[in-house]
Amino acid sequence: MLFRIGDKVKVKVGPDRGLRGIVQSVAGKMLTIREVDGKRLLSATTAELVNFSLAARKAWLSMPDRHVGRPKGSKCCNRVSVTLRIDLELWQEFLKNEKSGVIQNRTDTLNRWLREKLGEIRAEK
Numbered sequence: 001m002l003f004r005i006g007d008k009v010k011v012k013v014g015p016d017r018g019l020r021g022i023v024q025s026v027a028g029k030m031l032t033i034r035e036v037d038g039k040r041l042l043s044a045t046t047a048e049l050v051n052f053s054l055a056a057r058k059a060w061l062s063m064p065d066r067h068v069g070r071p072k073g074s075k076c077c078n079r080v081s082v083t084l085r086i087d088l089e090l091w092q093e094f095l096k097n098e099k100s101g102v103i104q105n106r107t108d109t110l111n112r113w114l115r116e117k118l119g120e121i122r123a124e125k
Contacts (some may be wrong), residue, residue, distance in 0.1 A: 003031055003046055006099050007053035011044060022101060038101040079107075 003009075007023040011033075021033035021042070029046045086094075097103045 002054055003049075003051055004053070007051055009033060009049045009051050009053075011042075011048060012050050013048050016042060016044075022099070034101050036101070036104070038104075 003023055003026050005023050005026060009021055009023060009031075011017055011019045011021075019033075019042075020036045022036070023031050024034045024041065025032040031044055031046065031049065033042050033044055033049075034040075035042070094103065098106060103109050
């Protein structure tokens with residue numbers, strides 16, 4: 001199957017042309033798409049959509065050893081990659097909210113939550 005629940009797609013024809021969303025359900029060639037902002041659901045056929053997630057899956061299958069990302073030494077922003085150990089149950093709940101569209105951007109959300117908590121800690125001092 002080319003389309004999977006959770007795939008990121010874009011409508012390529014009709015009045016909703018250009019709309020981006022996430023696949024919520026698949027029934028043969030009919031899919032239910034949740035708009036990226038989560039405001040509405042729409043139905044579309046597989047022929048009416050561009051599947052960005054499928055393109056990414058194909059790219060990884062065809063070029064699994066290629067180097068990705070920015071070249072070492074190039075710095076474009078003031079960020080650092082961090083590895084965290086998060087309880088499995090907590091992470092699964094986070095992913096469920098991300099998949100449903102409640103959490104739009106993982107990085108922005110985690111940064112905001114950390115800022116809020118650090119602000120609380122500063123206020124208590």
